[in-house]
Amino acid sequence: MSALRSILFTAALLVITPPYALLALATFPLPPLVRYRVISGWSRAVLFLVRRLLCIDWKVEGHENLPARPAVILSQHQSAWETIAFQHIFPPQVYILKRELLWIPFFGWGLALMSPIAIDRSRGFAALRNIARRGRERLEQGFWVVIFPEGTRVAPGERRAYQLGGAWLAAASGAPIVPVAHNAGRVWPRNAFIKRPGTVTVRIGPPIESRDRDPKMLNSLAETWIEEQQKALC
Numbered sequence: 001m002s003a004l005r006s007i008l009f010t011a012a013l014l015v016i017t018p019p020y021a022l023l024a025l026a027t028f029p030l031p032p033l034v035r036y037r038v039i040s041g042w043s044r045a046v047l048f049l050v051r052r053l054l055c056i057d058w059k060v061e062g063h064e065n066l067p068a069r070p071a072v073i074l075s076q077h078q079s080a081w082e083t084i085a086f087q088h089i090f091p092p093q094v095y096i097l098k099r100e101l102l103w104i105p106f107f108g109w110g111l112a113l114m115s116p117i118a119i120d121r122s123r124g125f126a127a128l129r130n131i132a133r134r135g136r137e138r139l140e141q142g143f144w145v146v147i148f149p150e151g152t153r154v155a156p157g158e159r160r161a162y163q164l165g166g167a168w169l170a171a172a173s174g175a176p177i178v179p180v181a182h183n184a185g186r187v188w189p190r191n192a193f194i195k196r197p198g199t200v201t202v203r204i205g206p207p208i209e210s211r212d213r214d215p216k217m218l219n220s221l222a223e224t225w226i227e228e229q230q231k232a233l234c
Contacts, residue, residue, distance in 0.1 A: 024110035055197035062204035077148035078185030093144040135169040156185040156234035167219035176207035179222045181229030
């Protein structure tokens with residue numbers, strides 16, 4: 001049944017994504033936040049399919065920890081699920097991502113219109129400066145900024161070094177960091193066609209204030225909280 005459900009889900013994605021990408025292109029003249037609200041309707045439709053076809057549900061713990069002002073979200077990246085669901089769990093947001101994602105037909109076109117911070121990872125320190133400059137602009141526009149500090153999808157229970165980009169932005173802008181842990185990889189494994197029924201738990205931690213703290217300290221504080229939660233969730 002999981003295989004059949006996954007086939008039906010993929011077929012449904014192929015049906016709804018191209019026309020929604022054309023709708024996304026039509027939002028180009030609109031202000032960034034208005035564009036976001038229109039384009040994020042695609043993810044709302046996908047979440048409906050996820051719940052109905054894949055039988056994947058979710059619950060959120062710690063929603064009361066979200067600060068009143070835009071923040072930097074640091075989260076572990078396990079699957080495509082969180083990139084879709086976060087759009088409706090958190091306030092309007094932009095992602096720090098590798099620029100190659102914007103080259104994907106239809107999906108990348110819509111993504112490009114959601115004001116992401118696309119970076120060239122090979123540029124090292126120049127990429128960090130780009131994150132700080134453009135990240136401050138997005139925060140001032142009212143967006144939250146989401147970054148997966150491990151830089152790639154990591155299976156539940158595994159670890160990779162946390163990169164400094166998100167903590168660098170928080171320190172440069174004064175925005176708080178919101179650490180997030182989840183276990184989406186248990187039902188939607190990395191690069192797996194077949195998804196399994198189940199419930200994803202998203203756990204939101206207390207905000208970490210960035211003022212008077214350097215990026216390395218902020219990164220360490222976020223990593224410690226996230227990894228401790230991962231032990232319980234995964």
